[in-house]
Amino acid sequence: MTILSLNNVSKSFGALKVSQNITFDLAKGEALGVIGPNGAGKSTLFNLVTGNLSVDEGQISFEGKDITKIPPMARCIGGIGRTFQIPQPFEQLTVFENLIVSGTYGNNVPERDVSVECANILVETGLIDRANDVAGKLSLLERKRLELARALATRPNVLLLDEIAGGLTEGECHALIATIKKIHATGMSIIWIEHVLHALTSVAQRLLVLDFGKVIGIGDPDAIMASKDVREIYLGLDV
Numbered sequence: 001m002t003i004l005s006l007n008n009v010s011k012s013f014g015a016l017k018v019s020q021n022i023t024f025d026l027a028k029g030e031a032l033g034v035i036g037p038n039g040a041g042k043s044t045l046f047n048l049v050t051g052n053l054s055v056d057e058g059q060i061s062f063e064g065k066d067i068t069k070i071p072p073m074a075r076c077i078g079g080i081g082r083t084f085q086i087p088q089p090f091e092q093l094t095v096f097e098n099l100i101v102s103g104t105y106g107n108n109v110p111e112r113d114v115s116v117e118c119a120n121i122l123v124e125t126g127l128i129d130r131a132n133d134v135a136g137k138l139s140l141l142e143r144k145r146l147e148l149a150r151a152l153a154t155r156p157n158v159l160l161l162d163e164i165a166g167g168l169t170e171g172e173c174h175a176l177i178a179t180i181k182k183i184h185a186t187g188m189s190i191i192w193i194e195h196v197l198h199a200l201t202s203v204a205q206r207l208l209v210l211d212f213g214k215v216i217g218i219g220d221p222d223a224i225m226a227s228k229d230v231r232e233i234y235l236g237l238d239v
């Protein structure tokens with residue numbers, strides 16, 4: 001069953017075509033990895049799905065409904081959760097307070113109804129020991145975990161992860177992968193943009209490759225990584 005569907009989605013900034021006729025389906029419970037060179041349009045793709053950018057042409061459907069014209073807040077409340085490439089917590093609030101904000105505004109429910117769930121998410125994401133520390137004091141790994149926790153607190157049905165493993169040490173990366181695997185195992189549908197390929201391929205069931213705003217490949221990760229186009233364009237290898 002399809003949870004998210006993009007049909008010929010295009011976006012330009014002036015003369016720059018950042019998304020060109022992007023078409024793909026995400027199955028419910030699937031983990032789809034997105035790769036491509038810097039500037040290929042990966043984060044733009046997320047911004048189009050979340051509504052932070054409007055599409056020029058094409059349609060986006062979520063859980064069978066056309067959401068192309070729906071504003072970002074409604075998409076978030078409706079079940080599209082995301083993390084940002086550069087974590088954007090409320091630095092002066094505690095970790096727990098950050099989650100309460102996401103849980104309350106991301107679901108449009110009162111604070112009293114989200115606190116237990118937020119505490120559970122802090123356990124799930126390995127942050128419960130930091131619950132009462134201000135976000136501004138967190139390490140990079142903890143900031144990434146908080147970014148993930150904040151997205152989960154909005155009760156997503158599809159989770160968009162934007163380079164969540166970027167900048168982490170090898171050990172930190174493995175710890176984060178374990179958390180993401182657990183979240184995926186609950187049945188969560190995931191699209192994950194990542195340059196750290198071993199992290200991505202340890203979770204993703206399919207890979208989508210973007211280059212100059214176009215989908216140049218989608219499918220089995222091993223087949224995608226072995227393909228001539230990907231080796232030439234993404235990895236820069238002479239094949």
Ligand SMILES: Nc1ncnc2c1ncn2[C@@H]1O[C@H](COP(=O)(O)OP(=O)(O)OP(=O)(O)O)[C@@H](O)[C@H]1O
Pocket residue numbers: 013016018036037038039040041042043044045
């Ligand atoms: N709001 C904007 N206005 C104008 N150009 C933009 C805007 N947002 C992105 N771009 C341009 O669109 C192109 C795609 O950007 P995008 O951030 O989607 O790439 P990306 O694949 O996520 O790159 P990276 O891997 O470096 O994060 C880039 O050339 C970028 O400079």
